[in-house]
Amino acid sequence: MGVSRDTQLRALQPLKAILQGNGKEIFQFAYKTMRDGGDQLSQIISLSTRFTIEEIPPQFCNFFQHVRGPSPVYAWVKYERKEDSNCTEVLSRAKTTGRRGSVFGSNDRYVQLSLIRRQDGFDFLIQRFTDLVSEENRAESM
Incomplete structure (x- = not known):
C-alpha cells in the first residue's frame, strides 16, 4: 500500500x-496562515453579541x-447569553464542534475551537460562524 499522489503533492509544497x-x-x-485564520474568525465573532473570542496581545x-x-x-469562544449556558450545545445545533470548557477546568460557556484544519474544514467553520452571526443580526432587527 503506497501513499496517494494527492498526499505526495500536498507534502511537496512545504x-x-x-x-x-x-x-x-x-x-x-x-x-x-494561522494569523490570517485567527484574524478572520475574530473579525466575524466581533460582529456578534452572542459570542466573544479571547483577545491575545x-x-x-x-x-x-x-x-x-x-x-x-x-480559539476560545464564549457564549454570552444568560438563557443558555452551554456553548458546545449551541454550536452543535449549528453543526460546529469544539471542546467543552469544562474539559479544561473552565465552565461550559466556553468552547475551544481548533484552527488547525484543512482549508475546506476551516472555510466550513468560518461559514458556520458567518451564518450564526447573520441569523443573530436578522433576529435582532425584527
Whole structure:
C-alpha cells in the first residue's frame, strides 16, 4: 500500500518552501496562515453579541527576535447569553464542534475551537460562524 499522489503533492509544497531559503520561510508561511485564520474568525465573532473570542496581545517571538501578533492554533469562544449556558450545545445545533470548557477546568460557556484544519474544514467553520452571526443580526432587527 503506497501513499496517494494527492498526499505526495500536498507534502511537496512545504518541502519546496523549506528548500528555497534558509528554512525560515516555512515558519513565516505557518505564522501567516494561522494569523490570517485567527484574524478572520475574530473579525466575524466581533460582529456578534452572542459570542466573544479571547483577545491575545502581541508578544516577543524568540525565533524571529521581534514582537509579533498572535497566530493561534486554538480559539476560545464564549457564549454570552444568560438563557443558555452551554456553548458546545449551541454550536452543535449549528453543526460546529469544539471542546467543552469544562474539559479544561473552565465552565461550559466556553468552547475551544481548533484552527488547525484543512482549508475546506476551516472555510466550513468560518461559514458556520458567518451564518450564526447573520441569523443573530436578522433576529435582532425584527
